[in-house]
Amino acid sequence: MSFPSLKIGKHIVKIPIMQGGMGVGISWDKLAGSVSAEGGIGVISTVGTGYYQNKEFAKGLSFGRPFGSDSFYSKEALFKIFENARKICGDKPLASNVLYAINDYGRVVRESCEAGADIIITGAGLPTNMPEFTEDFPDVALVPIVSSAKALKILNKRWKADTNEFQMPSS
Numbered sequence: 001m002s003f004p005s006l007k008i009g010k011h012i013v014k015i016p017i018m019q020g021g022m023g024v025g026i027s028w029d030k031l032a033g034s035v036s037a038e039g040g041i042g043v044i045s046t047v048g049t050g051y052y053q054n055k056e057f058a059k060g061l062s063f064g065r066p067f068g069s070d071s072f073y074s075k076e077a078l079f080k081i082f083e084n085a086r087k088i089c090g091d092k093p094l095a096s097n098v099l100y101a102i103n104d105y106g107r108v109v110r111e112s113c114e115a116g117a118d119i120i121i122t123g124a125g126l127p128t129n130m131p132e133f134t135e136d137f138p139d140v141a142l143v144p145i146v147s148s149a150k151a152l153k154i155l156n157k158r159w160k161a162d163t164n165e166f167q168m169p170s171s
C-alpha cells in the first residue's frame, strides 16, 4: 500500500500518519523517534518531562514527585528526550506537543524549538499567540488542534495578521 507524502510547512513527511502526543511518558524519545524513523510524524509530549529517566532531571521533589513548574516540566529532560529521539530518527520531521492550557506555554514552545522540534502541535485551547513564540524559528511548522471551523477561522485571522503565513484551506 502506498500513501501520498504530506507537506507541513517546510517539512515533507513520507507517510501521512501522525502519532498522537501522549503524556505523561508515553510519547517520548522511543515512540516518537521510532514513528519518525519509519516515515510518519513522531510527536514528543512535553507534559511531565520531570518524570523522564526516573526523575533524574527534576529540580525539586515533593513526596517523591516532581514539584513546581520547573520540575514537573523539565527543560533539560526535554532536550535529552529530543537528543535521544534524534538518535533514532536522525533529521526526519519530529514534532513536539505543547498544551495551550499549561502555565508556561510560551516558554515550552520556545524550548521545544530550541530542542530541535520541526513541528509544534497544540491542543487544549485556542493558541492565538502561538506564532509569537516561534518567531526566531521560521522553519518550525505550527499545527493547532481545533475542534470547529469557527476556531480555525479565528486562528487564521489572528495568525495572518501576525505572520502572513497560515491560510485557510479553500472551500
Ligand SMILES: Cc1cc2nc3c(=O)[nH]c(=O)nc-3n(C[C@H](O)[C@H](O)[C@H](O)COP(=O)(O)O)c2cc1C
Pocket: 019, 020, 021, 022, 023, 024, 026, 045, 047, 097, 099, 122, 123, 124
Ligand atoms: C494516554 C493518552 C494520553 C494523551 N495525552 C495527550 C497529550 O498530552 N496532549 C494531547 O494533545 N493529546 C493527548 N492525547 C490525545 C491523543 O494525542 C490523540 O489526539 C487522541 O487520542 C485522538 O486520537 P485517537 O482517536 O486515535 O485516539 C492523549 C491520548 C491518550 C490515549
